[in-house]
Amino acid sequence: MKPGARIAAVIELYDGWTHTRDDADRVISGYFGTRRYIGGGDRREIGERFYDLIRHQARLGWWLVETGYEHQDGRARMIAALVLKDGRSLDDIADMFNGDQFCPDPLHPAEKHLINKLSGQALDHDAQPGAVKTELPKWLYAELLKLHHEHLPAEMAAYNQPAKLDLRVNTLRGSVDSAIRSLEKDGIKGIERTPYAPNGLRLPLGLNMLVAAAYKDGLIEIQDEASQICVKLVDAQPGMKILDLCAGGGGKTLGMAADMRGRGRILACDTHGNRLDNARKRAKRAGAGDCIQLRSIADERDSWLRNKSGFFDRVLLDVPCSGLGTLRRNPALRWRIGQRDIRALTLQQSKILKAGAARVTKGGRLIYATCSILPEENERLIETFMRDRKDFRAVPISEIWPDAPASVPVPGGKDKPWLRLSPNMHGTDGFFVAVFERTAKGNKG
Structure with missing residues (x-):
């Protein structure tokens, strides 16, 4: 897929999610389920960008209000994310928003003005309220502030990062060492032992364990x-x-x-x-x-x-x-x-x-x-x-x-x-x- 087509898919996903009560996972699963032609690499990038819009929802929304932009839809948030998070220029974004087949419509003057206003800014800003900085609804921010106090920003920053993949080795089928050997035989790299759980393994993101021999044989289970x-x-x-x-x-x-x-x-x-x-x-x-x-x-x-x-x-x-x-x-x-x-x-x-x-x-x-x-x-x-x-x-x-x-x-x-x-x-x-x-x-x- 062209970069612009992937961006268009993210916008469509985000707008679909905001208009339903379904879980984000269900929305993205349904979207890809009806679009079998989208390849694995494209799916991965589209999914990551979609979840990033959700992870940065409060800060992106704050910037749109701060600049006086009147829309808060997926297109506006995607444009803001491309500038604030990716550091993209007006020309870069215009290349993706070019109106070609499956790509977003060309930028209109108000969007170009938004990009110019956001240019050089970062996603975080000192003027953002605590709830915005921590990406929380106001009621939830107030509750968690009572628990974590000054440590809340660090706590929520960790929650706002994607999790790695944790596995539990099933000792009814074998040992931790045998599980590692089996995974390595399947070409899986970057395997770590979990620091606390004695039978746990931690793997990089993006791996499909369902096709691994260790999973099929019951030697491992996916479990945080x-x-x-x-x-x-x-x-x-x-x-x-x-x-x-x-x-x-x-x-x-x-x-x-x-x-x-x-x-x-x-x-x-x-x-x-x-x-x-x-x-x-x-x-x-x-x-x-x-x-x-x-x-x-x-x-x-x-x-x-x-x-x-x-x-x-x-x-x-x-x-x-x-x-x-x-x-x-x-x-x-x-x-x-x-x-x-x-x-x-x-x-x-x-x-x-x-x-x-x-x-x-x-x-x-x-x-x-x-x-x-x-x-x-x-x-x-x-x-x-x-x-x-x-x-x-x-x-x-x-x-x-x-x-x-x-x-x-x-x-x-x-x-x-x-x-x-x-x-x-x-x-x-x-x-x-x-x-x-x-x-x-x-x-x-």
């Missing part, structure tokens, strides 16, 4: 290091009975099965049967099917669950959440979720936490996890749980993971009963994990 650390804190042991109440696609279920060496029983539940269908396929490929039972449930009050009161050694609650910890991969989330959504989610999370707690046997553990960065979904919720549930004690991270690498920074200290992970501090997605141990029998929930 934060999720692998969460599984580590479950501390699953051979012979245990474990409930994964919000199993989704089964990534953490498979990690626990590997830690149990395939011996024991994991009941993986979800309210979406199609997710469990995917988990079933993954479990078969991973060689973990014998110890995993998958079950679709109506909700946390499902009658089948009520009959499992006080039954499990471990209950993992990777609850539905805002997903804001995945901004590196899903930058559009910040613009699509609001305070009303958070209130609805925290109500649901509280119900799931209560239901999960009732399923834990005496001496067993309850693990609460989210891929959210909001205290409302994390610390505030579990502080309420600790106040109300005297039959549980909070378990310090250091008690579960005494051999954690010395370099792992744990906000609040390792004596805290929770771990908050972030790309700025740990190089992972944003993630939260809290662990509790049941010290006495309680009422059914």
Whole structure:
């Protein structure tokens, strides 16, 4: 494709995304799905530019207002990005906006004036408000400022960078070294070990793991290091009975099965049967099917669950959440979720936490996890749980993971009963994990 044609595709994608409630991933998947003629290299550049417009949405919008430009559509933002981010000149941009087949229409006088005004400027400017600089809606900026204070710009800068590709080596199929050898045999370079998760590998962006022999053989699974650390804190042991109440696609279920060496029983539940269908396929490929039972449930009050009161050694609650910890991969989330959504989610999370707690046997553990960065979904919720549930004690991270690498920074200290992970501090997605141990029998929930 010509450079101008790729730019036109980005503009079309961005305008399509702004006029739908669909996820950005779904928008781009649908776009390419109907345009099979677009090659892999072109798709990659179009996708990167599309996500860059979303990652820089607030700052690009600020500049358009600052220059007095009247439009905020994809064309205007693309022009602004070409000047502010890429340093393109008027002549460069005019070469792409030339009206040729599949290219954008020629620049009109107001656009040329915009380019001249933006020329020599950078994307960042001292006059930009804090919410604009950090690429956050005002309400979300205010919430996160309370948590991170002066460190918020550095935190959000890390969230605004694309994530690398993390893999978990499935020890039911082989070792970390054997996985590395297999990937290298497939011509994959730049493989690193993850700094904290013992069976994790980190690869460069843009690789298709689905065609790798290690993936087809069940030796590797795609899983961010934060999720692998969460599984580590479950501390699953051979012979245990474990409930994964919000199993989704089964990534953490498979990690626990590997830690149990395939011996024991994991009941993986979800309210979406199609997710469990995917988990079933993954479990078969991973060689973990014998110890995993998958079950679709109506909700946390499902009658089948009520009959499992006080039954499990471990209950993992990777609850539905805002997903804001995945901004590196899903930058559009910040613009699509609001305070009303958070209130609805925290109500649901509280119900799931209560239901999960009732399923834990005496001496067993309850693990609460989210891929959210909001205290409302994390610390505030579990502080309420600790106040109300005297039959549980909070378990310090250091008690579960005494051999954690010395370099792992744990906000609040390792004596805290929770771990908050972030790309700025740990190089992972944003993630939260809290662990509790049941010290006495309680009422059914």
